[in-house]
Amino acid sequence: MKALSDLLSTDYGLMSLVVIAFVIFMSVWFGRFFKRHMDEDAAAAAKAEQSGRPVP
Template structure:
């Protein structure tokens, strides 16, 4: 209980909570960013293969 109180009521606890939230947000953002670009590159490579066969 003391740890939760420290987390929510002290300056170092709030900063830790902010860093944890920021880290989670960035991991989600990077995952979506990489997934989108991987799919775009795969589609571009498929189009290049298709046009090379013609």
């Protein structure tokens, strides 16, 4: 209980929560960013394959 109290009431506890939230946000953002670009590259490769161009 002391740890939870420290986490929510001290400056270093609140900063820890900010850092944890930021890291979670970054992981979600990077995951969506990479997924979007992988899907775009897959679509471009499929389109190039259908048109008969070599895929780089």
